[in-house]
Amino acid sequence: MKNPDVRGFFDPITATWSYVVYTDGDTDKRCAIIDSVLDYDIFSGRTRTESADRVIDFIKTKGLEVQWVLETHIHADHLTASAYIKEKLGGKTAISKHILKVLKTWEPIFHNEADTPANGYQFDHTFADDEIFAVGPFEARIIHTPGHTPADTSYIIGDAVFVGDAMFLPDVGTGRCDFPGGSAEHSFDSSRKLLALPDDYRMYVGHDYPPAGSRLPQCMATIKEQRQSNVRVHEGVAKNEYVLKRNQDDHGKEVPKLLLPSIQVNLRAGEFGNATAGVQYVKIPVNQI
Template sequence: MTETDQALHAATAQIKAVRSDKSLRPTIAGFFDEATNTVTYVVHDAASREAAIIDSVLDYDAASGRTGHASADRIVEYVGDSALSVKWIIETHAHADHLSAAPYLQERLGGKLGIGREITRVQDEFGKVFNAGTDFQRDGSQFDRLFDDGDTLELGAIRGTVLHVPGHTPADMAFVFGDASFVGDTIFMPDYGTARADFPGGDAAQLFRSIRRLLSLPGDTRVFLCHDYKAPGRDEFAWETTVELQRTGNVHVRDGVTEEEFVAMRTDRDSKLGMPKLILPSIQVNIRGGHLPEPEGNGVSYIKIPVNAL
């Protein structure tokens, strides 16, 4: 059995365990930020109150360059009201559509900041794009933990398994806590499809294989998505589905769609997409673990805008 199979087997086993022991089913709260179409999750074990925060959002106004904490303060309030103890602040990858609020939340709530080990590849790639210089460390040291495929973590009695799911970026990770999978930017609601694969280091064929890996989890696995954009004909935002619903109904990658068909569709679709409106500030901040670039001599941090580079 390969290491990949072992990780998937571990995730499957913990999902099945929830069927006979409901105490292993995590409590999940989702916080939707409509400005960036991003969902932040707080996952916790009801008995121990230990919690993880997944994919937080720092408010950012591109026109003024101002940051704010209204979105993150919703998380702080919920954690406080629920008497939770934050053990982990998790990034599923270095997001290109919103800035991370991880440092702010870590200061307010504690917890260790974790991301996939392949963040070093993303740091190297975008360090060059932004001409970050030798002061910018490309070794992942901005994070407390670099996750590998098959790593485990615990929230009280609830076990979490980490799955490496590259394709959108090299560093994408999915986190399975109990019977709930948090899949980042791999797949969206069945009526919307899948994530793009045209960023530096992205690969549509790899994304297909990562998604099919996730969809080999038991059909009743809950699937929590990082984004929703309301597919045509749907009036409400949604971000929770199941593996079975994805297998039978995802418009891009349901059962029966071949890798060749997916790659052709994804490549054509991506060629027509514009860049996310916050990609330049987001990537610069998120590869630094959510920290702004170091202030210059006047005490002000600056976001670089590379011209004709992307």
């Protein structure tokens, strides 16, 4: 069978890659959207939908039918547009069942039990580890790849692997591991799971931060390229060596600008939660992070 077509959309503000996974020209029009972005201005509290609308326009132009609206993890640097996209195009929202740990971690900080179910039911589906599902004609599989957060999940769809922040392109490395529940040890183990996939599988990353002046943002490297040249986890790097360097580099890092708005909205699958007199709010806990 032909492998899936993948279209990436880059948001330069948050350096995020969103993806549509589909089959061009096939009679089967079902597709998956992975890691969408809702534009959010932290100063005005205003949302915009340019990033999500680019994805929606592409889907309409291609005549695709949204089967899944997937998240690789609870992002800390951008708000998901999954609720907006679902409202416009339908599809089932889904994330790893390990999100329950992330919900538990943040509940004492946001006190969000009134509008953020602790059981994950705000998502249409929560995936078990190694669960098999389908995207159009393609078999898809979940691999639990924690480290950046405890709930990071990679999606293997045909020969395409969507890794979120578990790994970045070879010259960038891996995602930071200093968020609550993050673990450099787990991040290393996750990279080893991913690098055990076949050489020619295509790995699509959740962000790209090209080293200054080096190249334009890109989204894909093969497993073989990653195994040979990922700066942090290439073949031959020892776990203790990786963990030491990852922890040193993460130490004292600033939190992402959109951390607090992102986490609370993303834990609600893209909703802003209960309104007060018709007005929705983002809640900022003081001295908690």
